Every structure is written in structure tokens, then in C-alpha cells.
Amino acid sequence: MAHVEQLVGSYRAWAANGASGAPSWLKDLREGGIARFHDLGFPNMKQEAWRFTSVAPIAEGSFELAQPPARTPKLDDIRPFLLFETGYRLVFLDGFFQPSLSTPFFDDIQSLAHVVAHRQDLVRQHLGTYAATQDRPFSALNTAFVHEGAFVHVPAKATIAEPIQLLFLASGAKQVVSHPRNLVVIEREARASIVETYASLGQGPYWTNSVTEVVVGEGARVDYHRVQRESERAYHVATTQTHQGRDSTVHLHTVAFGAALARHDIGAVMAGPGGTLILNGLYLLAGQQHADHHTTIDHAADHCESHEYFNGVLDEKSRGVFTGRIIVRPGAQKTDSKQTNNNLLLSTDAHADSQPQLEIYADDVKCTHGSTVGPLDPRALFYLRSRGVGEAEARRLMTYGFAAEILGRMDVAALRAELDRIVRDRLAA
Amino acid sequence: MTSIEAHVQQPYKYGFVTDIESEVVPAGLNEDVIRLISAKKGEPEWMLAWRLKAYRNWLKMSEPHWPNVKYGPIDYQAISYYAAPKQKPKLDSLDQVDPKLVQTFEKLGIPIEEQKRLTGVAVDAVFDSVSVATTFQAELAKYGVIFMPISQAIREHADLVQQYVGTVVPYNDNFFAALNSAVFTDGSFVYVPKGVRCPLELSTYFRINASSTGQFERTLIIADEGSYVSYLEGCSAPMRDENQLHAAVVELVALDRATIKYSTIQNWYPGDEEGKGGIYNFVTKRGKCAGVNSKISWTQVETGSAITWKYPGCILQGDNSIGEFYSVAVTSRKQQADTGTKMIHLGKNTRSTIVSKGISAGRGQNTYRGLVKIMKGAEGARNYSQCDSMLIGDKCGAHTFPYIDVRNSTAIMEHEASTSKIGEDQIFYLRQRGLSAEDAVSMIVNGFCKEVFKELPMEFAVEATRLLGISLEGSVG
Numbered sequence: 001m002a003h004v005e006q007l008v009g010s011y012r013a014w015a016a017n018g019a020s021g022a023p024s025w026l027k028d029l030r031e032g033g034i035a036r037f038h039d040l041g042f043p044n045m046k047q048e049a050w051r052f053t054s055v056a057p058i059a060e061g062s063f064e065l066a067q068p069p070a071r072t073p074k075l076d077d078i079r080p081f082l083l084f085e086t087g088y089r090l091v092f093l094d095g096f097f098q099p100s101l102s103t104p105f106f107d108d109i110q111s112l113a114h115v116v117a118h119r120q121d122l123v124r125q126h127l128g129t130y131a132a133t134q135d136r137p138f139s140a141l142n143t144a145f146v147h148e149g150a151f152v153h154v155p156a157k158a159t160i161a162e163p164i165q166l167l168f169l170a171s172g173a174k175q176v177v178s179h180p181r182n183l184v185v186i187e188r189e190a191r192a193s194i195v196e197t198y199a200s201l202g203q204g205p206y207w208t209n210s211v212t213e214v215v216v217g218e219g220a221r222v223d224y225h226r227v228q229r230e231s232e233r234a235y236h237v238a239t240t241q242t243h244q245g246r247d248s249t250v251h252l253h254t255v256a257f258g259a260a261l262a263r264h265d266i267g268a269v270m271a272g273p274g275g276t277l278i279l280n281g282l283y284l285l286a287g288q289q290h291a292d293h294h295t296t297i298d299h300a301a302d303h304c305e306s307h308e309y310f311n312g313v314l315d316e317k318s319r320g321v322f323t324g325r326i327i328v329r330p331g332a333q334k335t336d337s338k339q340t341n342n343n344l345l346l347s348t349d350a351h352a353d354s355q356p357q358l359e360i361y362a363d364d365v366k367c368t369h370g371s372t373v374g375p376l377d378p379r380a381l382f383y384l385r386s387r388g389v390g391e392a393e394a395r396r397l398m399t400y401g402f403a404a405e406i407l408g409r410m411d412v413a414a415l416r417a418e419l420d421r422i423v424r425d426r427l428a429a
Numbered sequence: 430m431t432s433i434e435a436h437v438q439q440p441y442k443y444g445f446v447t448d449i450e451s452e453v454v455p456a457g458l459n460e461d462v463i464r465l466i467s468a469k470k471g472e473p474e475w476m477l478a479w480r481l482k483a484y485r486n487w488l489k490m491s492e493p494h495w496p497n498v499k500y501g502p503i504d505y506q507a508i509s510y511y512a513a514p515k516q517k518p519k520l521d522s523l524d525q526v527d528p529k530l531v532q533t534f535e536k537l538g539i540p541i542e543e544q545k546r547l548t549g550v551a552v553d554a555v556f557d558s559v560s561v562a563t564t565f566q567a568e569l570a571k572y573g574v575i576f577m578p579i580s581q582a583i584r585e586h587a588d589l590v591q592q593y594v595g596t597v598v599p600y601n602d603n604f605f606a607a608l609n610s611a612v613f614t615d616g617s618f619v620y621v622p623k624g625v626r627c628p629l630e631l632s633t634y635f636r637i638n639a640s641s642t643g644q645f646e647r648t649l650i651i652a653d654e655g656s657y658v659s660y661l662e663g664c665s666a667p668m669r670d671e672n673q674l675h676a677a678v679v680e681l682v683a684l685d686r687a688t689i690k691y692s693t694i695q696n697w698y699p700g701d702e703e704g705k706g707g708i709y710n711f712v713t714k715r716g717k718c719a720g721v722n723s724k725i726s727w728t729q730v731e732t733g734s735a736i737t738w739k740y741p742g743c744i745l746q747g748d749n750s751i752g753e754f755y756s757v758a759v760t761s762r763k764q765q766a767d768t769g770t771k772m773i774h775l776g777k778n779t780r781s782t783i784v785s786k787g788i789s790a791g792r793g794q795n796t797y798r799g800l801v802k803i804m805k806g807a808e809g810a811r812n813y814s815q816c817d818s819m820l821i822g823d824k825c826g827a828h829t830f831p832y833i834d835v836r837n838s839t840a841i842m843e844h845e846a847s848t849s850k851i852g853e854d855q856i857f858y859l860r861q862r863g864l865s866a867e868d869a870v871s872m873i874v875n876g877f878c879k880e881v882f883k884e885l886p887m888e889f890a891v892e893a894t895r896l897l898g899i900s901l902e903g904s905v906g
Contacts, residue, residue, distance in 0.1 A: 048495070333823075345838035348805070354833040360848050363820035367848040371833055373803075374841035 003059055004041045008034060010065050011144050019147060023120060026146065029128050033143030040137040049135075052321040052353045053263055053292040058235050063177035063207045065145070066094040073201065075101060078169065081199045083414040087162035090150045093169050093201075095178030097148055109164060112149040112181060122153060127183055130213045131241040136265065138237045142179045142211040149181035149210075154190040156217070163193040163225075163412050168210070172202025172231050180210040184224075188217035188245070194224050195415055198238075199258075200231035207235040214242040214250070218272065221249040223411055227419070230258035232287065239265045246272030246301075253410050255419055256283040256291050257426065266295040270304040270332075277306040282406040284426055285318035285350075292321035297337065299328045302362075305336040311406050312343040313399060314350035323355040324369070330361045339369040344376065344402050346395075396427045453642065454511040460484065463611055466511050470580040470614070473587055483600035483610030490604045496767035497796040497828055498736050500672070500709065508674060510612045512642040553578060553617045553633040555646060565629060574627050574658075575620040579647055582618035589620055593651055597680040597717045597744070605676040605738075606713040609645045613678065616646035621656040621687075630886050635664040637697070637708070643674035650680070652687035654720065659690040661889055664697055664733070672700075672735060677712045685720030685747065690728070692885050693741075694893055697733035704763030704792075707735025714741035715771075718750030718779075726753040727770065728884040730893045735764060740798065742771030745779035745807075752781040755881040759897060760793025760825070769799035769816075769831075774807035774840070783814040786878050788897075789825035796828040803840040810840040818848040819877055821870070871897075 011034045019030070042059035043050040078091060078101060088109045091101040097111035104110045107119045115123055133140040150166040168180050186192055198208060208230065216222055230236050236259040242250050256262055268277050283291045297306045312320040322341045343352040356369040376398050384394035403423045410416045454465060463484055467477040492503070553576065569576050575586060583590050600610040617633045637644050652658050664675075675697060681689050691714075700707025710733075716725035727741040743752030754770035772781035787795040797816045818827035829846045851873060859869035875882070875894055882890050 330823075343835070345835065345840075348838045350838055351836045352833075353835075354831075354844075356829070356831060356844070356846070358818075358827070358829040358846060358848055360818070360820070360828060361826045363823045363825065364850045365820070365848060369829070369844075369846050371831070371844040372842060373833060373835040374843075375838050 003062070004038065006062070007141065008038050014065060014145070023116070025124055026116065030144050030146055033133060033140045033146070036133050036140035037137055037144055040135070040140060043137055049294065049323075053261075053290065055261070055263070057261060058207055058237070061175070061205075061207070063175055066096070066176040066178040068096045069093045069171055072098055072100055073169070077201060078167065081167055081169070081197055083165060083195060083412070083418060084162070087165065088160070089165040089167065091167045091169065092148070092150070092180060094171050094176060095148055095168075095180050108153045108155070110151050112151045112183060113147060115151045122185055123151065123183060126185055126213065126215055130215065130243045130269070131211050131239050132267070136239065138209055138263075139211055139239045139265075142181055142209050142239070145179035146181045147179075149183070150196075151182070152184045152192070152194060154186045154192045156187040157189045158187075159191040160193070163195050163415070166194065166196040168196070168198045168208070170200040170202070170206050170208065170230065170234065172200040172204045172206055172234070175205055177207040177209060180208070182210070182212040184212065184214040184222070186214070186216045186220045186222050189219040190217065191221045192223075193412060194222065195227065195412065196225065197227045197229070198236065199229050200234060203231050203233060205233040205235070205260075206231075207237070209237045211239045212241070214240070216242065216244045216248040216250055218245040219247045220245070223251045224253070225410060225412065225415055226252070226254040227415075228254070228256045228258055228262060228264070229422070230262070232258060232260060232289070234259045236262040238263070239267070241267040241269075243269045243271055244275040244277065247274040248272065249276045251278045251411070252280065254281045255406075256285075256293070257422060259291070260289060262289075262291040264291075264293050266293065267298070268296070268306070269298045269300055270306065271300050273301045273303045275301065275304040277304070278409065279306065279308040280406055280409045281310040282312075282403055283310075283320050284313045284403060284423060285320060286315040286426070287318060288316075289318045290321075294323045296325045296327065299326070299332040299335045299337065302332050303334045304332070306338070308339040309406060309409070310341045311402060312341070312352060313346065313403055314343060314352055315346040317347070317349040319351040319353075321353045323357070325357040325359065326367060326369070328360040328362050328365050328367065332362045333364040335362065335365040335367065337365070337367045341371045342402070343373040344399065345373060346375070346399065399427055400424065452513050453509050456509045457506045458508070458510060458612065462510055466612060466614060469511065470583065472580075472583050475591060476583055479595065479600065480611050483607050486601045487604065487607035487611055490601075490607055492604050496738050496798070497794070497830070498738060498765040498767050500736055503674060503709070505608075509642045510645065511614055553631075555615050555633060555635045569627070569629065572625050572628060573622040574625060575618065576631050577618055579616045579618040579649060580614070586618070586620070589651065590618065590649065593680070593682055594649055597682060597715045598678050598713050603713060605711040606678050609647060609676050609678045609713070613645045613647035616648040616677070618648070619650040619658060619660060621652045621658045623653045624655040626656065627658040630659050630661060632661040632663070635662065637673060637675065643676065646677045648677070648679040650689055650691070651682045652684065652689050654685040654687060657688045659692070659886055661692040661694070661886060663694045672707060672709055674709050674711070675734075679712070679714040679741075681716030681725055683716065683718050683720060683723035683725050683750075686722045687720060688724040688726075689716060690726045691716070691741070692889060693729040693731070694889060694896065695729065695731045695733055695737070696896060699733045699762055699764050700735040702762055704735065707764070708733065710734035710737045710739065712739040714739065715744065716742070716752070717744045718747050718752060720750070721747040721776075722749045723747050724751040724753070726755070726884065728755045728881065729757070730881070730885070730896065731756070731758040731766060731768060732896050734766070737764075737766040737768050739768045740771050742773065742800075743781065744773045744775065745781065746775045748776040749778045750776055751779070754781075754783045754785070755884045756785045757788070757878045757881045757893070757897070758786070758795055759788045759790070760795045761790040763792045765794045767796040767798055769797045771800040772802070772812060774803040774810040774812070776807060778809045779807055780811045781813075783812070783816070784880050785816040786881055787816070787818040787827055788821065788874060788877070789818065789827045790821040792824045794826045794828070796830065797846070798830045800832040800834070801842060801844070802834045803837050803842060805836045807837050808839050810837060812840075812842045814844040816846040817877070818846075819851055819874070820848065821851050
């Protein structure tokens with residue numbers, strides 16, 4: 001509890017000083033966020049949504065609000081995390097925008113703070129509209145500290161050919177917390193591909209608490225990729241919330257490799273009829289890592305389809321938690337929804353929890369979910385060995401194949417190749 | 430009203446009230462009431478002490494609200510915890526049973542006169558808080574099988590009851606189990622000795638009759654090494670505007686190589702079209718496969734009750750033990766059901782199978798909630814779960830909330846679930862072959878439930894099929 005007070009205190013100090021120049025609507029949004037966080041406090045394991053994940057290391061740890069970094073990294077420092085050096089790119093260090101490393105585009109692909117200062121209308125219209133804070137303490141806390149993050153706006157009927165890269169780096173030198181807040185607005189019939197990456201330059205413990213809101217207009221399409229490769233001592237808490245208009249398409253890919261403790265809440269609202277959603281995720285954990293994914297697909301309109309695939313590879317003493325909820329609202333007829341969560345346990349100390357959930361209030365629907373937990377198939381292993389593949393190599397091949405199923409759904413070739421390389425490296429280790 | 434809706438909204442057949450003088454203790458719950466119940470049953474001191482311990486614990490607990498069901502607050506002081514038809518306490522033969530009671534059970538299709546018996550089924554008939562007749566006790570005694578009301582067992586087989594009661598569902602397990610432990614009145618007790626295959630199907634029929642009462646029965650079944658027993662329970666209640674509480678506890682213990690098959694056909698009064706009245710069925714059922722190679726199989730057909738809240742589970746403790754759960758749950762009118770199972774794998778090579786079929790019609794809300802937990806020591810454990818839901822009508826809901834927790838990498842766990850509308854093309858096909866819409870629906874629904882019905886003892890599979898037809902009558906249009 002003491003720590004809740006400490007965070008509220010650091011908010012007060014920050015609001016009175018560094019953030020005092022904000023417009024009044026933004027101040028109101030922040031005040032609402034901190035009040036909510038103060039009421040909710042940190043979640044505990046008695047709460048249904050947090051049954052399998054203890055946030056004690058965050059709640060009991062001491063994290064100072066990140067300060068602007070003293071030194072700007074060089075392009076060479078961040079090159080390992082870039083997929084391409086061309087195209088639009090926004091780079092942040094400890095939550096602060098790094099103009100010298102970024103290639104923004106006017107007020108459309110820009111730092112959020114810049115857009116708030118220069119062109120408020122869109123931000124004001126959308127910010128905080130989609131990501132719930134009511135029962136989400138971390139989202140509320142992020143809202144309290146809304147200041148900086150990525151802003152992407154694609155006007156109606158426009159197509160941005162090359163993927164937009166959003167890179168969030170931690171210096172990993174001090175025990176700090178950053179609250180990146182991202183807003184993506186894809187207008188009607190527009191199209192874009194985005195890669196959001198979280199990584200670290202150092203090895204120290206730090207805490208990232210990010211929220212991303214993605215609004216997709218009528219007939220628009222977004223391919224959203226999220227790569228979480230934080231340092232192994234990091235804490236990563238995130239919310240991704242999408243909101244889809246009529247006949248729109250969202251392909252949301254998420255990959256979690258890093259962090260000691262990671263929690264990712266993914267929410268998707270299908271608000272208009274005829275929408276399509278693909279939610280495609282992979283978590284690859286080892287050591288003592290703990291990753292918890294909570295997904296909620298809300299079929300609020302009729303004639304939408306959603307396909308969700310989550311694969312987990314759990315080695316050593318790691319633990320993977322998956323909760324996938326599909327809600328079909330009254331009247332959302334002709335919904336077609338499929339969900340699968342498969343977990344591979346590579347060690348006797350690994351541990352998987354899986355809660356696929358269907359909540360259906362309409363009758364003319366097709367909804368299925370499936371979930372499996374198990375070791376590698378001994379017959380397939382036997383087959384490979386009978387063909388002269390050594391046991392370790394056979395296990396690696398099969399595990400790679402299990403992970404590659406998810407990577408294969410991604411459209412950005414450079415990203416697929418990079419993730420493929422990371423998966424192979426991790427399996428070789 | 431369309432023909433299918435008419436088909437579903439058939440009146441509840443068992444809603445009559447038996448006009449019989451009964452002895453009802455005043456409403457309210459306190460230690461004196463518990464002492465009174467215990468005294469009426471002539472219980473030994475240890476039983477009363479256990480009840481009081483449970484009651485004191487219950488006072489500290491709060492009613493759970495996590496199930497996906499909605500209901501108003503229950504006033505536990507407005508319920509009478511004991512109601513018994515006035516008659517001589519001990520019965521040596523059926524001639525002494527009040528003819529009104531015999532008639533009641535006959536009307537329900539449960540003959541308690543042995544000459545009219547269902548072939549091969551021994552029946553224990555429980556009316557409100559007491560067991561009124563148990564058939565075939567002498568026949569069963571020849572095999573050493575004990576089948577009697579639990580109140581009698583507490584007096585006559587205290588050692589067995591004391592050894593096992595509360596070992597599977599502890600007195601402080603949950604709010605309703607604690608309440609039951611404090612105030613339970615009757616129920617069945619079964620003990621099957623070593624190596625005996627029980628020659629008859631055992632059955633208990635529960636009937637709530639008195640108003641403003643609750644039924645709190647407790648059943649304990651012990652299958653000793655290498656034995657086999659099949660047990661079935663049925664239930665019904667009069668139509669009343671009030672909600673009546675039924676909070677039962679069932680404990681099963683299977684020792685080495687023993688098999689227990691437990692079937693339920695639950696047909697409590699479901700309330701009227703507007704959801705007024707009906708039974709709140711808050712039940713804790715759990716079996717422990719304590720021995721190696723033991724097996725417990727639950728089969729349930731849930732068609733009644735305004736609210737059902739029930740998770741028959743298995744603790745698979747013995748190596749190679751097997752747990753099974755087959756369920757059909759039907760909600761129509763304004764019924765709500767939150768039901769499923771818990772399979773806890775502790776022993777090596779333990780296996781469990783879950784097949785759940787949910788049917789929602791009218792404004793019914795049907796939830797499957799299940800837990801499969803595979804602990805670290807459960808090498809080679811295997812689970813297969815399948816949950817299918819069928820929706821009939823656009824005002825009902827079907828929900829699936831499985832919890833899967835695996836802590837052993839050699840275990841294999843699979844879960845599948847689907848939800849869909851009753852097949853229009855299937856109805857069309859059957860109709861063009863000359864079947865009416867009702868018959869088509871009934872045929873499709875029965876096909877949907879076949880995997881579960883085939884697990885029921887033969888005598889009751891027919892009953893279940895018929896019951897399902899009645900529950901859904903009028904739901905298709």
C-alpha cells in the first residue's frame with residue numbers, strides 16, 4: 001500500500017512541475033487516472049483476472065519515474081533493434097522521444113507530446129476512449145502519467161507501404177518506470193503496417209507500463225506487430241486495445257520473449273458489422289520467466305469473424321498464463337469465432353495455465369475454442385530419430401516448428417526473418 | 430406462439446403438492462436448531478460436535494458470488510431446516526408407510542412397493558428431511574452391501590461414517606457445504622464391501638414437499654477394494670412462487686480397484702416463465718479415487734432448478750485412477766445453470782474425460798465451468814475435455830469457462846469447446862422427410878446428447894430422453 005502512496009506522490013510532484021503545461025482536458029484525464037489507481041491499488045491474486053500472476057515484485061519494488069536520459073544513443077546502438085533503416089520510425093528511450101534517431105512525418109507520425117502541443121483535435125477525440133481504466137489499475141496508472149508515446153495517424157484512403165517502426169528502449173541503468181502511451185488512428189479505407197518493439201540497452205531491472213490504443217475506421221486495415229524482448233530482469237505490463245469499424249481488418253501479432261514478469265492485456269472490440277480480426281501470439285519462455293496474456297475479443301456487432309491463435313513454449317522453470325475471453329453480445333448474429341491456445345512444456349518444472357472462455361448471448365453463431373498442454377509428441381520424435389536426426393536436434397526442430405506456426409502468419413518478411421533468428425538462437429542455447 | 434416455442438413451454442409435470450401433515454421446525458438457524466435436528470435423528474455426540482463446528486465456521490464464511498448466475502439475497506433465517514411427514518419414526522415394512530407417501534412416489538414414477546419395483550433397482554425415497562422407505566435392504570444385506578438412510582447409518586454404522594464423512598468434502602469446504610454439514614437431515618449411505626459387485630442399481634429419490642423449507646441431504650458412498658456400485662439419484666419439487674434452497678453434499682470414496690458410477694437426473698421445479706419460484710440447487714459433489722486403479726464416473730442430466738450451481742469432481746489420488754464426467758444441462762424459461770467439473774490429478778497415469786453438453790433455450794443462461802489441474806507428481810496424466818453448447822432461440826446464452834492448470838510436462842491435456850445454433854439445415858432435412866418441427870428438434874437434441882445418455886443406466890436413459898423432450902417443448906419455431 002505504501003508503494004501506491006509513493007506512486008501517487010510522484011504523480012503529484014510531476015503534475016505540479018514537469019507536466020503543468022498540459023491543456024486542461026489532458027489534466028482532467030490524468031486526474032481521473034490517478035484517482036482510479038488510488039482506489040484500485042495494485043491487483044492481488046484473489047482477483048479473478050490476476051489469479052495466476054503476482055505483481056508483488058512491482059508493487060513492493062521501488063521504481064522512480066524515469067527522467068530524460070542524459071545522453072542520446074547513437075544509431076549504431078539501436079541498429080540491432082531496427083528491421084530497416086528506411087521508412088518512418090519513432091524511437092523512445094525510457095519513455096522519452098529521441099528526435100535524432102527518429103524519422104517522423106509531419107503531425108501524422110509523431111511523438112504524442114508534440115501532437116498534443118500542435119494539433120490536439122484527434123488526440124483529444126480518441127485518447128483514453130478505448131482502453132478501460134475502470135477495473136485496470138495499470139491502465140489507470142498509465143493514464144495518470146500520459147505524456148509521451150507514439151502517435152500514428154493514417155488519413156482516409158491513404159496507404160503507407162513500408163511498416164512504421166515504433167521502438168521503445170530502456171536504458172536499463174536505473175530502477176525506473178516509464179509509461180509509454182500510444183495512439184494509432186487509421187481512418188476509413190486506409191492501410192498501414194506497424195511494428196512496436198520493446199527492448200533494452202542495459203541489463204538492470206526496470207518497469208515498463210505501456211498502453212496502446214488502435215482505432216480502425218470503416219474498411220481500413222492494419223497489420224500490427226508487437227515484439228516484447230525486454231531485458232531478463234525487466235517488468236513489463238501492457239495493454240493493447242483495438243476498436244474496429246465496419247468491414248475493417250486487424251491482424252494483431254504479438255511475441256513475448258523477454259522480461260522476468262510480463263503481463264499483456266489485449267482487448268479487441270468489433271464495433272461494426274463485417275469486421276475481421278486475427279490475433280496471433282507466441283510466448284517463448286525459459287529460466288524463471290512468467291508471462292501472462294489476457295485477451296478479450298468483444299463481438300459487439302454482427303457478421304464479424306475473429307481467429308485467435310496463441311502458442312506457448314515453456315522451458316525450465318517458466319510459467320505461461322493464457323486467458324482468452326470471447327464475448328458475443330446480444331444481436332451479434334452470424335459471428336464466427338475461433339480460438340486456440342497450445343502450450344508446449346519442455347521441462348518438468350515448467351507450468352502452464354490456460355483459460356479459454358466463451359460468453360455467448362446470441363444464437364446464430366459459430367464459436368469454438370480449443371486448448372492443449374503437453375510435451376513434444378514422442379511418436380514424431382521417434383520418427384525424426386528413425387530418419388537419423390539426433391534427439392536434441394529433433395526436439396529443437398519440433399519446438400521450432402511449433403513456434404514457427406505463429407511467425408508464419410506475419411506479413412512483414414524482415415520481421416519474420418528477425419523473429420525466426422531469435423527463436424532459433426533461443427532454442428540453440 | 431410458434432410450434433417450437435409451444436413445445437418448450439410445457440408445464441412442469443411434477444409440481445403437485447402432497448397434502449400430508451408434517452412436522453416443521455420453525456424457520457431460522459441457530460445452534461439450538463442444529464441440536465434439535467441432531468436429537469431428532471438420535472445422533473451420537475461426535476456428530477453433533479461436527480455439525481456445530483461446521484456451523485461456527487459457516488458463520489464466518491460469506492456466500493460466493495463468482496458463479497455466472499444472478500439471484501436475490503437468500504434469507505437463511507427464513508428457511509425451516511427440518512420438515513418431516515408425521516409418522517412413526519421406525520419402519521419395519523412398507524405397510525407402515527403412510528399410503529399418501531406411497532401414492533406420491535408412485536405418481537412420480539418411483540414405486541416403493543417392492544412387488545412393483547423397477548427391475549434390479551433398490552430405491553431410497555427421501556421426502557423433505559427424512560427417508561421414508563428404502564427397498565431391498567434385506568436382499569442387499571446378503572451381499573454385505575449397506576444401503577440405508579444416512580441418519581440410520583450414523584446410528585448403526587457409526588465407525589464407517591465417522592471414518593469417511595468430511596474426508597472428501599470437508600466441513601469448511603465452501604459456504605454451502607458448511608451449511609449442509611451443519612444442518613443436513615437425510616440422504617443415502619452406501620457401503621460396498623471388498624470384492625463385491627453390487628447386484629442392484631441403487632437409487633435415491635429426493636422430493637421436496639413442504640413450503641418454506643430447504644432440503645439439505647448428504648450422501649456418502651464408500652466402495653471398498655475391488656468393488657463396484659452404480660447409484661442414481663432423482664429429484665422433483667412442487668410448483669411454488671417462492672425459491673427453495675437445496676444445498677446437498679455428496680461424497681464418494683473409491684478404494685483400490687473399486688468403481689463408482691454416480692448418475693443424477695435432476696428435475697427440481699425450474700420456476701415459471703417469468704422466473705418466479707423454483708429451486709436454488711447449490712450442490713457440492715466430489716469423489717476421491719483414493720486407491721490404485723479406481724474409477725469414479727459422474728453422469729448428470731440437469732433439466733430442472735431455477736439456478737444450478739454444481740461441479741461434481743474427482744480427486745485422482747491413486748495411481749492409474751480414472752475420473753469421468755458426462756453432463757447434459759438444459760436451461761429454458763429463465764433458468765440459470767453454472768455447472769461443470771473439477772478433475773484434480775495427483776497420482777501417476779491418472780486419466781480423466783469430460784464430456785459436457787449444454788442446451789440453452791428460451792431465456793436460459795447456461796455456463797460450463799470446469800477445472801483440470803495436473804499436479805507435479807501426476808506423471809503421464811491424461812485429460813480430454815469436450816464442451817459443446819447448443820442455442821435454441823435468440824434470448825438465451827451459453828458460456829464456457831474452463832480452467833486448465835498443468836504442472837507436469839509429461840501430462841497431456843486437451844480441451845475443445847464449441848457453441849452453435851441448432852442446425853437449420855438439419856431441421857429442414859428432417860422436416861422434408863415428414864417429421865414435425867418438434868420431433869426434428871427432439872431428434873437433433875437427443876443426438877447431440879447421445880454420448881452422455883449412453884453412460885446412464887439403461888432404465889434411466891429412457892427417462893432422461895423423455896425429460897429432455899419435455900424441458901425443450903415449445904422451444905423451436
